[in-house]
Amino acid sequence: MDEEWLATLPGVRRGEPLDRHSQYGIGGPADWYLKVRDTAHLAEVMRHCHETGVPLTVIGAGSNSLVLDGGIRGLVVELPRDRLRELSDDIVELAGGAMMPRAALDCAARGLGGLEFAIGVPGTCGASVRGNAGAFGTEVKDVLINCDALAPDGSQHTYAASDLGFAYRDSRFKHDLAGHVVVTARLRVHADLPLAVRALTDAIQTERRATQPYNERSLGSMFTNPPGDHAGRLIDAAGLKGARVGGAEVSLKHANFVINAGGATAADVLELCDLIQRTVAERFGVHLVPEIAVLGEPVRRKD
Ligand SMILES: Cc1cc2nc3c(=O)[nH]c(=O)nc-3n(C[C@H](O)[C@H](O)[C@H](O)COP(=O)(O)OP(=O)(O)OC[C@H]3O[C@@H](n4cnc5c(N)ncnc54)[C@H](O)[C@@H]3O)c2cc1C
Known part of the structure; x- marks a missing residue:
């Protein structure tokens, strides 16, 4: 290299x-x-x-x-955190580095409905396309028209949403298109009253803050929901709320959130996740699948 x-x-x-x-x-x-x-x-x-x-x-x-x-x-x-661009009455364009909550607020200010759910996804557009992020019954796949992505060799390609193999928290960007970087996405919106869009956006945000540990450091939901159930319900029923390894702790507010309660290492988080998976498998026979991306190496290699 x-x-x-x-x-x-x-x-x-x-x-x-x-x-x-x-x-x-x-x-x-x-x-x-x-x-x-x-x-x-x-x-x-x-x-x-x-x-x-x-x-x-x-x-x-x-x-x-x-x-x-x-x-x-x-x-x-x-990527740069560029702001939303309005392409027409019913299409907006977001850069890969654009923040989803900012996009939701920008849409509300312009009276564009459809992206209210994005207020609850505190990440960028590119990663949200990759993971088909969603909240309150809407996922990226429901609003995405198409996106541009750079392949590892730097060449640019456009993908229609229907070609991206979207599923629950999944897309081809996690599989055969891994290593591609989403740089632009075009999303479908609709004209609405600015106050109505803002009211729905605020309601979603209020509900999130009431049910999730928003003031703690977390990665959102740690595990995907197994078919017909909720990971948080299973973790709670297994008695794991408040369980701790080092600085990593199962949130008391929402059991599917593993928070950094102070000084947690990645090793702490992984050990706690392993405990959660083993306990839920033993108690309920369900294998919980992590929703998060794990990046890098556990130990720094000597140069
Ligand atoms: C409090 C809280 C609440 C949350 N609530 C929700 C929720 O309701 N619904 C939900 O779906 N998620 C939720 N999340 C998770 C998270 O916000 C989403 O998964 C979001 O889409 C991640 O965006 P990010 O930019 O932070 O991704 P990152 O963590 O920076 O990256 C995630 C992965 O995407 C890759 N990636 C980053 N940018 C790109 C790009 N441009 N192109 C291709 N790959 C890229 C990274 O390499 C990595 O593998 C929540 C998280 C928190 C902390």
Whole structure:
């Protein structure tokens, strides 16, 4: 792997602590970290990484990623947090790095309905397409028209929503399109009264705050809901609310949230998740599947 060229990139940071970039406040360093300017810049950087064998990882708002304690090898890139663009009366365009709650508020201000659910997804558009994020009965797949993504060699491709294999918290970006970076998404909206859109957006936010530990550091739901049930109900019924490993704790407010109660390491979180999975499997015969992305290495490799 030839990394020499990375040191010459304007704005690149070496050994960037990734706990700063995760809503969990957990994670070792990135070998290299770069906030790219725009899609053309990202394409150029991806092409160089591809040609020189440098692994590239994109990080959004870090609201769904457990970065392991050894950090991430190669280059970690962050996309610009551009704001929503209105393309027509019923289509808006979001950059891959755009924040979903900001998009929900921008739509409310313009009287555009359809993205109210996004207020409850504190992450970026690109990651939300990858994970088919959803809340309150609406998922990204319900509003996405198409998106542009860069392949690992930097080439750009457009995918219709119907080609993306969407399922519950799943898309092709987790499978055969892994390593692609979503840079733009076009979403369907509809004209509505600004006050009505804002009222629904606020109602969703109020409900979230009442039922989830919003003031704690978490990654949202730790496990996907098994068919016909809720992971939180099973974890609660297994008596695991408040269970703790090091600084990681099963939230008392919502059992499917594993919070960083202070000084948690990624190893603590993984050990607690393992305890949750084993206990729920023993008690109810259900295997809980993690919803989060796990990035990096458990232990830092010696250079
Ligand atoms: C309090 C709280 C509440 C939450 N509630 C919900 C909810 O109701 N519904 C829900 O679905 N989720 C929820 N989440 C989880 C999270 O907000 C979503 O999964 C969100 O889509 C993640 O976005 P992110 O930018 O933070 O992703 P990150 O954690 O930064 O990244 C997640 C994964 O996506 C990859 N990725 C990042 N950007 C891109 C890109 N542009 N293209 C391709 N891959 C990319 C990363 O490499 C990583 O593998 C919640 C999280 C928290 C902390």
